[in-house]
Amino acid sequence: MPANLENQIAIVTGGADGIGCAISQLFCKQGARVCVADVNAEMGEAFVHELNANGYKAIFVQTDISSSDSVQKMVSATASKLGNPTILVNNAGIIWENPDLLDTSEEDWRRSFGVNVDGMWNCSKAVIPYMKEARSGSIVNVGSVHGFKIVRGHFPYAVTKHAVTGLTKNLAVEFGEFNIRVNALCPGMIETPNAFKWWASMDDPEGCRKALGELHPLKRNGTLDEIAYPALFLAGPESSFMTGQNLIVDGGRTSVYHD
Numbered sequence: 001m002p003a004n005l006e007n008q009i010a011i012v013t014g015g016a017d018g019i020g021c022a023i024s025q026l027f028c029k030q031g032a033r034v035c036v037a038d039v040n041a042e043m044g045e046a047f048v049h050e051l052n053a054n055g056y057k058a059i060f061v062q063t064d065i066s067s068s069d070s071v072q073k074m075v076s077a078t079a080s081k082l083g084n085p086t087i088l089v090n091n092a093g094i095i096w097e098n099p100d101l102l103d104t105s106e107e108d109w110r111r112s113f114g115v116n117v118d119g120m121w122n123c124s125k126a127v128i129p130y131m132k133e134a135r136s137g138s139i140v141n142v143g144s145v146h147g148f149k150i151v152r153g154h155f156p157y158a159v160t161k162h163a164v165t166g167l168t169k170n171l172a173v174e175f176g177e178f179n180i181r182v183n184a185l186c187p188g189m190i191e192t193p194n195a196f197k198w199w200a201s202m203d204d205p206e207g208c209r210k211a212l213g214e215l216h217p218l219k220r221n222g223t224l225d226e227i228a229y230p231a232l233f234l235a236g237p238e239s240s241f242m243t244g245q246n247l248i249v250d251g252g253r254t255s256v257y258h259d
Contacts, residue, residue: 005236006031009083011075013037013065013123014092016044018192019142022224023089023231028056030232032087035078037063037123039092057082065092065119066111068126075126084130087235090120091142093160099153109156116160120167124182128171132178140234141168143186145250161186165246172244181243183234188250189213190222217252 010027014020015036024034028051036051038044041062048060059081061074078085093116098104120141131137146154147161164184172182189195189212199205213220230249233239248254 004031005087005232008032008087008235009035009078009085010087010089010235011035011037011078011085011123011127012089012091013063013119015089016040016047016060018194019187019190019224019227020089020091021047022228023091024058025051026225026228026232027087027235028058030236033057033082034059035074035082035085036060037065037074037092039064065122066114068122071119071122071126075123075130079130084134085127086131086134086137088123088127088137088139089142089231089235090123090139092119093142095154095157097153098155101155104155112156112160113163116157117163117167120164124167124171128175128180131180132175135179137178137180138235138239139171139180139182140231141182141184142231143168143184143246145186145188145248145254147184147186147246148248148254168246169244176243181239183239183242183244184246185227185231185234186246186248186250187227188216188222188248188253190224190227192224195221215253215256216250217256220251222249222251 005027010032012020012024015024016038024036027034036044036048044060048058051058061077063074064070141164143164144161146158147165150158168182168184199209202208
């Protein structure tokens with residue numbers, strides 16, 4: 001039976017596109033009131049307009065998660081318009097390919113950590129006081145299989161995703177006594193809009209897509225729903241005795257050796 005998020009107040013960062021969009025939509029369908037926090041105002045406003053038109057309760061707040069001030073304003077807006085946040089999905093992140101590690105600029109390094117690690121901490125720090133007061137809450141950090149195995153050419157993305165694992169475990173230990181659960185959801189290759197844009201830049205887009213799928217024991221890439229439902233599980237009551245864990249949803253890819 002699907003989880004029931006009725007009366008839950010959820011914040012989903014990067015919630016207007018890709019995985020975040022799928023999670024936001026599913027949470028709304030499950031009865032949650034959702035704050036879609038995203039840096040892209042045009043996309044976010046259009047998405048929330050669609051959610052509200054379908055009878056769901058959602059707001060959009062343009063947010064730069066690397067800025068603690070921006071995050072505090074977003075969380076305050078959520079509390080005033082929807083209610084005190086009970087669920088946080090730290091989904092927003094950035095990735096790029098960098099085949100030459102020594103060519104990584106200080107700006108790229110700081111920007112990567114600023115969004116992928118600092119951003120998660122900024123959001124967690126802003127919602128935890130509400131959760132402590134309620135003595136209940138669930139935080140889902142969207143990590144990656146890159147946090148477990150290194151794929152060449154994705155530096156420093158993989159470093160940030162390893163850091164997400166540490167942040168998840170540390171928060172889980174420190175705030176477990178307040179019944180605040182913190183877990184990480186670690187997707188493999190998922191067919192997001194950005195993935196299709198990336199494949200479109202290749203000489204053989206469909207061939208590249210299929211080749212990546214073949215790396216998985218299931219012989220395909222994942223879908224957005226196949227990440228949204230595990231996020232729902234981690235956020236909801238069905239996972240009430242899980243905290244500090246990494247849930248890998250990757251079609252078995254991390255179980256296979258690839259050089």
